[in-house]
Amino acid sequence: MVSAGVTAYGTVLACDMALWGSAWGGTLLLGKPNVEGRALGWLWALGALRWALLHGVALTVPGGRGRPVLRRWVAALCLLGPVFESGKAALLQEGRPGDPIPDPGKAALAAAAATAACLFWELTFPDAEREEAGGAKEKKKQEAKALFMRVVRYSRPDALHLGAAFVFLSLAVICEMFIPFYTGRVVDALGSQYEHSSFLSAIALMGLFSFGSSLFAGLRGGMFMCSLSRLNKRIRHMLFHTLLEQEIGFFEENKPGSLSSRLSSDTNKMGLSVAMNVNVLVRSVVKVLGMLGLMLGLSWQLTLLTCVEMPLLAFLQKSYNTYCQALGQELQDCKAEAKEMASSVVGAVRTVHSFGARESETQRYEEVLRKMHDIQSRKGIRSAVHLLLRRLVTVGVKVVMLFYGRQLIASGRLSGGGLLSFVLYQKDMTSNVKNLVYVSGEMLNSVGAAAKVFQYLDRKPRQKEAGQLAPSELEGRLTFRNVTFAYPACPDTPALKGVSLELSPGKMTALVGPSGGGKTSCVSLLERFYEPQQGEVLLDGLPLHSYQHQYLHQKMALVSQDPVLFSGSIRNNIAYGLEDCSLERVKAAAIKANAHNFICDLEQGYDTDVGECGNQLSAGQKQCIAIARALVRAPKVLILDEATSRMDVDTQLAMQAALYGSAGQTVLVVAHRLKTVEEADHIIFMEDGTVVEQGTHQQLMAKRGRYHRLKEKLFADLDNAEESLIGTVTS
Numbered sequence: 205m206v207s208a209g210v211t212a213y214g215t216v217l218a219c220d221m222a223l224w225g226s227a228w229g230g231t232l233l234l235g236k237p238n239v240e241g242r243a244l245g246w247l248w249a250l251g252a253l254r255w256a257l258l259h260g261v262a263l264t265v266p267g268g269r270g271r272p273v274l275r276r277w278v279a280a281l282c283l284l285g286p287v288f289e290s291g292k293a294a295l296l297q298e299g300r301p302g303d304p305i306p307d308p309g310k311a312a313l314a315a316a317a318a319t320a321a322c323l324f325w326e327l328t329f330p331d332a333e334r335e336e337a338g339g340a341k342e343k344k345k346q347e348a349k350a351l352f353m354r355v356v357r358y359s360r361p362d363a364l365h366l367g368a369a370f371v372f373l374s375l376a377v378i379c380e381m382f383i384p385f386y387t388g389r390v391v392d393a394l395g396s397q398y399e400h401s402s403f404l405s406a407i408a409l410m411g412l413f414s415f416g417s418s419l420f421a422g423l424r425g426g427m428f429m430c431s432l433s434r435l436n437k438r439i440r441h442m443l444f445h446t447l448l449e450q451e452i453g454f455f456e457e458n459k460p461g462s463l464s465s466r467l468s469s470d471t472n473k474m475g476l477s478v479a480m481n482v483n484v485l486v487r488s489v490v491k492v493l494g495m496l497g498l499m500l501g502l503s504w505q506l507t508l509l510t511c512v513e514m515p516l517l518a519f520l521q522k523s524y525n526t527y528c529q530a531l532g533q534e535l536q537d538c539k540a541e542a543k544e545m546a547s548s549v550v551g552a553v554r555t556v557h558s559f560g561a562r563e564s565e566t567q568r569y570e571e572v573l574r575k576m577h578d579i580q581s582r583k584g585i586r587s588a589v590h591l592l593l594r595r596l597v598t599v600g601v602k603v604v605m606l607f608y609g610r611q612l613i614a615s616g617r618l619s620g621g622g623l624l625s626f627v628l629y630q631k632d633m634t635s636n637v638k639n640l641v642y643v644s645g646e647m648l649n650s651v652g653a654a655a656k657v658f659q660y661l662d663r664k665p666r667q668k669e670a671g672q673l674a675p676s677e678l679e680g681r682l683t684f685r686n687v688t689f690a691y692p693a694c695p696d697t698p699a700l701k702g703v704s705l706e707l708s709p710g711k712m713t714a715l716v717g718p719s720g721g722g723k724t725s726c727v728s729l730l731e732r733f734y735e736p737q738q739g740e741v742l743l744d745g746l747p748l749h750s751y752q753h754q755y756l757h758q759k760m761a762l763v764s765q766d767p768v769l770f771s772g773s774i775r776n777n778i779a780y781g782l783e784d785c786s787l788e789r790v791k792a793a794a795i796k797a798n799a800h801n802f803i804c805d806l807e808q809g810y811d812t813d814v815g816e817c818g819n820q821l822s823a824g825q826k827q828c829i830a831i832a833r834a835l836v837r838a839p840k841v842l843i844l845d846e847a848t849s850r851m852d853v854d855t856q857l858a859m860q861a862a863l864y865g866s867a868g869q870t871v872l873v874v875a876h877r878l879k880t881v882e883e884a885d886h887i888i889f890m891e892d893g894t895v896v897e898q899g900t901h902q903q904l905m906a907k908r909g910r911y912h913r914l915k916e917k918l919f920a921d922l923d924n925a926e927e928s929l930i931g932t933v934t935s
């Protein structure tokens with residue numbers, strides 16, 4: 205593939221040299237043709253002829269077909285000269301166009317300029333050729349462009365702000381462009397024939413343009429910041445909403461650290477891709493075009509020289525950007541890992557302390573930091589090399605330019621001030637071209653962050669959409685019909701295997717069995733945290749998913765073993781998710797949950813702040829509040845998953861009596877303790893994901909099966925342990 209390309213380019217170049225050589229030889233033998241007054245016409249005619257011939261060669265040479273870059277290069281080689289001479293004649297209306305058949309030096313310079321311009325274009329705006337070659341990299345770029353356009357579409361509501369920002373941006377750039385020009389004029393005015401009035405007018409205009417550029421630049425910055433913050437707010441809100449819509453399995457696959465990083469840094473980066481990069485892009489494009497015009501006006505020869513520097517710098521910058529992009533991804537992953545590790549360790553600091561894991565955690569964190577440091581060091585070294593190469597190119601071109609500029613001044617074709625203006629423009633031009641190349645890479649880089657955000661925004665929850673059922677009367681009968689279920693993390697190991705059971709209204713059903721038997725999995729299915737792979741869970745004979753989400757969670761309340769409280773008052777925690785819940789309702793629920801007494805003992809009663817995650821309350825108190833939070837909704841179905849495990853036996857029994865009394869309520873208790881289970885109307889014994897036996901306590905004891913054996917072993921052990929613990933404390 206590469207050798208075919210070399211052959212194609214080499215053949216075209218050889219043909220071009222042969223063409224020029226024969227024409228040049230002809231002029232040497234026969235003398236230069238007299239084209240006075242028709243030079244431009246001749247230039248175009250010869251250019252077109254050369255183009256037609258070389259184009260034909262490009263199409264017929266082996267490996268030439270299917271190479272649009274080669275054809276574009278041929279066009280640039282043949283037509284750039286006529287275009288340049290025509291532009292020069294039209295804009296500057298001076299001098300006569302160059303010879304239709306240039307001498308060797310000019311021919312080489314024109315070929316180099318055309319090649320450099322072509323190279324610059326292809327590097328900055330790479331296109332379909334490599335895509336045709338099937339490069340995955342190119343495909344990725346196309347995707348990045350599509351992503352970028354999507355971010356732009358998300359910015360539509362800020363069109364007014366962005367529009368104003370671009371107007372200010374253009375004004376600022378235009379003002380900025382004239383500053384070097386009038387700086388040169390000031391220097392000229394200070395020259396040998398000093399004229400006060402021209403000095404004053406030049407300095408006034410320079411001051412005016414400087415003031416204008418600062419003013420408009422400030423307004424532009426403000427407008428961009430404003431639209432950036434608006435976009436950020438919208439995206440974050442959408443993302444947060446989408447995240448909360450996802451099924452529970454999603455949160456098991458994606459760790460909280462990486463999710464919060466998406467919400468904060470990635471949304472931020474995504475916004476920057478529009479506000480900042482487009483800002484720099486437009487600014488640079490306007491400046492480059494404007495300055496190119498002004499520079500051509502000052503000296504086309506020096507401008508041509510500048511055109512040699514730019515592709516070289518663009519090439520250097522491009523390769524640097526590619527390297528940095530790859531490292532940037534690695535660095536971002538490292539940062540996310542460090543963040544996640546720090547937050548999980550700090551969040552579980554008690555466990556870390558009690559297991560004496562401080563040293564190992566510190567080492568683990570240090571390892572990630574070291575990885576981060578390595579990446580940053582590599583980036584630093586590459587940046588130093590890049591800077592050195594860039595400086596060498598810049599200084600080299602500047603030296604040549606100054607030498608040539610001196611010749612132009614000596615021949616009277618340029619003033620000293622003009623050269624100064626040119627040098628200032630050239631410096632600015634280089635940095636703007638660099639910005640252009642940088643920003644094209646950075647845009648793709650920042651849309652990398654956007655890709656992750658969109659990945660979540662586009663994600664459809666992997667569970668059936670909730671239906672519309674919301675009957676005013678609900679009996680509360682729950683049925684598992686031949687349910688098989690495996691967690692997303694272990695799809696090949698079912699936690700429930702063909703489970704069929706029924707929870708009757710007005711009855712308390714207990715789920716018991718050894719650890720890992722599938723009790724909590726049943727509860728999770730009832731809460732619709734997951735969907736079963738086979739079978740159905742029915743409420744009053746209808747699938748759970750056909751009920752409205754809000755309705756279902758109003759009618760079914762769950763209290764888990766480790767309930768989560770939110771920082772805020774006890775009252776707000778009990779009334780969580782309910783609008784306009786009176787203090788009386790909250791108190792009534794707290795009384796029923798055996799929480800009222802200890803709440804009243806607290807200094808601020810129901811207004812007491814429970815602290816971060818409720819850590820200012822004991823585990824048992826937290827469970828009481830969580831039960832009150834469930835009861836305040838007066839649910840038709842109450843699910844207690846080891847919900848009283850942290851309470852003492854007396855509190856547990858009192859609580860149970862209170863809960864058992866609710867007429868018509870379906871109560872499901874998952875418990876390990878014998879006393880709680882004995883009272884239940886129906887006991888279901890689960891083991892290894894299946895229902896092994898069921899009945900009342902008496903029936904199961906009489907059966908002398910698995911329940912009986914477990915009672916003998918586990919429950920008795922627990923009770924003994926409890927009794928001995930109580931004994932130790934009281935003795």
Ligand SMILES: Nc1ncnc2c1ncn2[C@@H]1O[C@H](COP(=O)(O)OP(=O)(O)OP(=O)(O)O)[C@@H](O)[C@H]1O
Nearest residue numbers: 456691693694699718719720721722723724725726
């Ligand atoms: N989030 C999860 N991802 C993958 N597997 C899980 C998950 N939660 C539980 N399991 C597995 O599913 C099986 C049933 O677990 P489940 O929590 O339902 O048991 P359990 O009877 O409630 O146990 P325990 O009495 O200890 O709470 C176990 O083998 C467990 O390892």
